[in-house]
Amino acid sequence: MISGIATAILLLTFLGIWAWAWSRRRKKDFSEAANLPLEDDSSLNKEREA
Incomplete structure (x- = not known):
């Protein structure tokens, strides 16, 4: 059960x-x-000289 929740959190991350x-804003x-x-x-x- 806990491993499934951790997997879901990692997938969403x-x-x-x-x-x-x-995203277009980062292009x-x-x-x-x-x-x-x-x-x-x-x-x-x-x-660098300035």
């Missing part, structure tokens, strides 16, 4: 995180994060 990650943030490795290093150095 997983589905909640999945829905949050794939911009994840797109920016995905492009970080492709950014020019010179722009990063200018930000």
